[in-house]
Amino acid sequence: MTPGCLYPVFSSSLFYISLPVNFLPLFHDLNGRPCLLVGGGSIACRKARLLISAGATIHLVSPYLCDEMLRIIAESSVTLEKRAFQPSDLEGMALVIAATDQPMVNQQVAELASKQQKPVNVVDQPELCTVIMPAIIDRSPIMVAVSSGGTAPVLARNIRTRLEGLLPQGLGRLAELSARFRQQVKMRFKHLSERRRFWEAVYDGEITESVLSGNTHTAEQLIRKKLQNPDKKDSGEVYLVGAGPGDPDLLTFKALRLMQKADIVLYDNLVSHEIVELCRRDAEFIYVGKKSCCHAVPQERINSMMIEFARDGKRVVRLKGGDPFIFGRGGEELEVLAAHDVPFQVVPGITAASGCASYAGIPLTHRDYAHSVRFITGHGKAGSTKMPWTELKDTQQTLVFYMGIKNLEKICQNLMAEGCSPERPVAIIHRGTTERQKTVTGTLATISRIAQKVQIEPPSLIVIGDVVRLHKNLDWYRPAEAYDLPLVQ
Ligand code: SAH
Numbered sequence: 360m361t362p363g364c365l366y367p368v369f370s371s372s373l374f375y376i377s378l379p380v381n382f383l384p385l386f387h388d389l390n391g392r393p394c395l396l397v398g399g400g401s402i403a404c405r406k407a408r409l410l411i412s413a414g415a416t417i418h419l420v421s422p423y424l425c426d427e428m429l430r431i432i433a434e435s436s437v438t439l440e441k442r443a444f445q446p447s448d449l450e451g452m453a454l455v456i457a458a459t460d461q462p463m464v465n466q467q468v469a470e471l472a473s474k475q476q477k478p479v480n481v482v483d484q485p486e487l488c489t490v491i492m493p494a495i496i497d498r499s500p501i502m503v504a505v506s507s508g509g510t511a512p513v514l515a516r517n518i519r520t521r522l523e524g525l526l527p528q529g530l531g532r533l534a535e536l537s538a539r540f541r542q543q544v545k546m547r548f549k550h551l552s553e554r555r556r557f558w559e560a561v562y563d564g565e566i567t568e569s570v571l572s573g574n575t576h577t578a579e580q581l582i583r584k585k586l587q588n589p590d591k592k593d594s595g596e597v598y599l600v601g602a603g604p605g606d607p608d609l610l611t612f613k614a615l616r617l618m619q620k621a622d623i624v625l626y627d628n629l630v631s632h633e634i635v636e637l638c639r640r641d642a643e644f645i646y647v648g649k650k651s652c653c654h655a656v657p658q659e660r661i662n663s664m665m666i667e668f669a670r671d672g673k674r675v676v677r678l679k680g681g682d683p684f685i686f687g688r689g690g691e692e693l694e695v696l697a698a699h700d701v702p703f704q705v706v707p708g709i710t711a712a713s714g715c716a717s718y719a720g721i722p723l724t725h726r727d728y729a730h731s732v733r734f735i736t737g738h739g740k741a742g743s744t745k746m747p748w749t750e751l752k753d754t755q756q757t758l759v760f761y762m763g764i765k766n767l768e769k770i771c772q773n774l775m776a777e778g779c780s781p782e783r784p785v786a787i788i789h790r791g792t793t794e795r796q797k798t799v800t801g802t803l804a805t806i807s808r809i810a811q812k813v814q815i816e817p818p819s820l821i822v823i824g825d826v827v828r829l830h831k832n833l834d835w836y837r838p839a840e841a842y843d844l845p846l847v848q
Pocket of ligand 1: 604605629679680681682683684685686687709710711712715760761762763788789790791792793817818819820821
């Protein structure tokens with residue numbers, strides 16, 4: 360909360376309420392106003408911090424003060440009466456909070472305050488409160504307050520946690536930008552309905568997106584342009600979004616937010632069905648993936664589609680498996696967009712190496728086994744002698760091969776030819792992080808025979824190094840369908 364921000368309270372006109380009561384949500388301006396806080400323990404500290412962040416002047420009354428409260432007093436301008444509560448403490452107070460561990464004291468404070476019609480809150484005793492403290496989501500100056508009317512505070516906090524993820528951190532900046540332009544918008548549009556239409560277009564379009572992605576300067580330029588020419592359509596944009604390795608829970612908040620804004624979704628075959636489903640329902644979905652059985656859309660066509668759609672004012676989500684900048688051709692696609700002046704954003708995703716290794720219980724580095732990790736393409740050149748095989752020999756280095764299943768045998772042979780021990784452990788993780796994850800382990804000498812026998816298919820990741828030994832103990836992910844394939848000797 361920024362100091363001076365309106366402080367959310369829920370207010371009841373009844374005293375000694377019989378639950379449940381429907382509280383009226385109000386936001387209380389406490390900036391510079393005196394508030395009485397009775398109590399000097401850890402709960403009182405929590406309340407003190409909230410009051411301070413709302414800009415209130417705290418009058419603290421308590422014969423006892425915990426260490427944290429002493430710190431708060433030292434850091435802020437709290438006035439302290441180090442003694443027991445007395446009725447005259449209530450004089451002139453805008454809000455009263457009783458936070459002692461003495462039920463009798465709390466009750467006395469509440470009764471006296473209520474008689475004087477002063478808003479009073481007693482911690483954890485809703486029956487003594489005329490105002491209660493909600494769970495707060497703070498995007499100052501935007502505040503969201505959640506209350507269960509004192510019936511289920513843990514549930515209210517649980518709801519708060521869920522909402523936290525939905526509300527971008529930049530919302531406060533958006534409100535501040537709105538405040539800066541409010542007057543100009545009022546001057547420009549005389550009618551309320553015109554103003555409303557203007558702001559709705561701002562909150563739904565590229566200006567908001569620029570603010571949320573941290574580009575406040577661009578947003579200001581755009582809003583000025585929009586004030587001059589309000590009917591001009593927003594220009595489109597491409598969001599290059601990393602969808603992670605498969606588990607939808609591994610998406611970032613930002614990825615999800617942009618996916619839910621999409622007009623067009625271009626997605627690859629590595630992106631799971633559940634993740635595609637999370638995009639805005641009425642978006643247009645275009646599959647551009649590469650699967651051996653399906654005809655792939657050529658890269659040039661994907662590029663030209665992105666350019667055409669964005670120029671037509673559309674928000675295009677280019678969804679890619681894992682991270683778009685790791686073996687994802689993300690860089691190449693962006694170079695084309697940049698050359699055509701199409702605005703874009705990149706959202707990183709969890710790459711297959713991180714996702715698969717975590718879900719298979721194989722740390723990619725470990726102080727005892729590996730001091731570095733290397734991501735390598737196992738496609739094309741991997742089978743040939745053009746790879747820097749000698750650099751891959753280091754036993755303290757974990758090697759992760761993407762797209763390497765078809766070249767598995769050659770990769771192992773080349774490493775052994777370079778002097779790597781045939782006993783060097785290898786894991787193959789198929790469809791990591793999904794319900795269908797399968798892990799198979801072996802050594803450089805045995806893994807290709809094992810993989811052949813159990814018919815491991817793409818998409819699979821090859822992890823080579825001593826860290827693979829940890830899989831036996833750290834393998835924690837066991838959904839119904841995920842399993843370790845039997846070891847074939
Ligand atoms: N950009 C992606 C990688 C694309 S290359 C990323 O950052 O993860 C495609 C290769 O990634 C596949 O051949 C496979 O080796 C690996 N891969 C991607 N998702 C995978 C998964 N869920 N399980 C195993 N391997 C995966």
